[in-house]
Amino acid sequence: MDRSLEGPIVVTRKRSTRRWRVDRFLPAFMLAPAVLVLAALTLFPIGYVIYLSLTDTGVNSPNGSFIGLDNFRLIKDDPAFWDSVRVTGLFTGGAVLAEFVLGFAIALLLNGKMRGLGLLRTLMLLPMVMTPVIVALTWRMLYGPTYGYFDYLLSRLGLGQPNWLDNSRLALVSVIAVDVWQWTPFMFLLLTAGLQSMPTEPFEAARVDGAGRLATFRHLTLPLMRNIIIIALIFRAIDAFDTFDIIWVLTNGGPGTTTQTLTIYSYFQSFRWFNFGYGAALSVVMLVVVAVFCAIMVLLMNRETA
Amino acid sequence: MTPRHEGASGTTGAGSLPAPGNQVKRAKQWRELASAILVRLAVVVILIVFLFPIYWIVSTSLKQQNDVATLPPHLFDFHPTLDNYVAVLQGSTTFQTAVAVPDFTADLLHSFLIGIASTGLALILGTPAAYVLARIRFRGRALLAISILATRILPPLGVLVPIFVLYSKVHLIDTFIGLIVLYLSFSLSLVIWMMRGFIAEVPGALEECAMIDGTGRLGALLRITLPLVAPGLAATTILSLLFNWNEFLFAVTLTSQTARTAPVAASLFLSSHAVVWGNLSAACVLIAGPIFIFALMVQRHLVRGLVSGAVRE
Secondary structure, X not given: OOXXXXXXXXXXXXXXXXXXXXXXXXXXXXXXXXXXXXXXXXXXXXXXXXXXXXXXXEXXXXXXXXXXXXXXXXXXXXXXXXXXXXXXXXXXXXXXHHHHHHHHXXXXXXXXXXXXXXXXXHHHHHHHHOOHHHHHHHHHHHHOOOOOHHHHHHHHOOOOOOOOOOOOOOXXXXXXXXXXXXHHHHHHHHHHHHHHOXXXXXXXXHHHOOOOHHHHHHHHXXXXXXXXXXXXXXHHHHHHHOOOHHHHHHOOOOOOOOOOOHHHHHHHHHHOOOOHXXXXXXXXXXXXXXXXXXXXXXXXXXXXXX | OOOOOOOOOOOOOOOOOOOOOOHHHHHHHHHHHHHHHHHHHHHHHHHHHHHHHHHHHHHHHOOOHHHHOOOOOOOOOOOOOOHXXXXXXXXXXXXXXXXXXXXXXXXXXXXXXXXXHHHHHHHHHHHXXXXXXXXXXXXXXXXXHHHHHHHHHOOHHHHHHHHHHHHHXXXXXXXHHHHHHHHHHHHHHHHHHHHHHHHHHOOHHHHHHHHHOOOOXXXXXXXXXXXXXXXXXXXXXXXXXXXXXXXXXHHHHHOXXXXXXXXXXXXXXXXXXXXXXXXXXXXXXXXXXXHHHHHHHOHHHHHHHXXXXXXXX
């Protein structure tokens, strides 16, 4: 090899070639571990839960034998399942709707410059970061039959003790109220962020044109907030649909089955009665429901951008 | 209510005198004053509603047993004591129960260790991946990002049932590893989505400058971008710790003693025959207290974290 060729230029090129190689493969090396771990930890359970849902795995059959779609046929004729669907619908719908209306109302009410507003927003964070189990324990005390604060307030007003959590007609409402307490701040903060990121010009134009408050809200605020409203509603709906901790600690699904959501029912099937096959089939149903939620979100958001 | 409510700033007619013929203006002033008062009143009501339960649990934790069960409840007039905290931390809780919580301190420690370990792993694995997803263009990038986000919205029971069956077979029930691995999968997608957003906010031109000056992409990432996203990294870390700390469903199903976390221990107080609410409240405050402090540190990023970076504040 001609030594005279080994000038600085060649060296630079060599180095840059090596760097080019490193830079070319570096992204794959950076991406692969995370993606592999995540894939293993999600694809495996999904695959396995679908497999389990096709078996009769349970106390009587620890290794489970393949029974096709029998579990799903059982689900179709299971009154407890349909009852839990109804409870889930009431819980999710009631909680998310109340949170949205309250959160939006507070966000609109406080959407301006006022001293101490920053502090208020900070304090509003506290319920939603509080450990859900602790939230539920706190509210159990407040709902308590003898020394609970709500009963005390009602007794001062001369009203009876309603048995917040033991009354089959009231329990679901009491549980929803706890969820509303914890998550209205989320709606408030998210929608406040949305309100503040809106452009001001259209509102000035509307004021000049003499548009009323209601008209401005309907024709400007709502359309401009559309995407953030969709995100807020869907994320909260999925979360409420999955709610476990609060119901578990407050009522354990009771009294009777009046607060037994799909999540709680599925948990009982798997971990109280150890019908893993049936429980897995219920989980698959829930998986499909959440997938539908997400599809709705994507469709709604795409329609807006189109 | 208009979206641009002026609150109490009283801009219109603030300096105008109540001259004759100014009745319209005066009426408007009155209306604004009234609405300012109403808004403040609403703020007070909102604060009471959202803070009262927190005050209730904190005050109960500071009460002696004979101040807890009283009618009318002693909201403010009680002699504060730290007895409940001492009892809970020393494991000398006074309730009679079959399922005792002898070592709440250990459970707090478990929560802490599991949270730190899974968050640490998630940061090490997730930050580089977030960088690639934010910076490098490749086919299927959007699809990959969405798939990672989608893992966050899997119904927990859909994961829990197969994991439980698997863990029973490989003896991972009630182990630290078992819970850390699971929490890692939750934290990882959070880290990737949060950090992807933060990294995308750093102009790529900065890195290109560094690369022209002779460092590789890795050098540019380590020396330029990472220091710039340090606040975001801190926020992501805290959010991940917070979510792991609060988790209950997996912890209550997959642990019993060795790796029991603090929220599970707190829920066990209920299974006693006579719940000692003072002790339980102290346990609750010990669990929620650190979370409050953490949350205040990252309040700007909290909502963003809760929707997995789907919106920016």
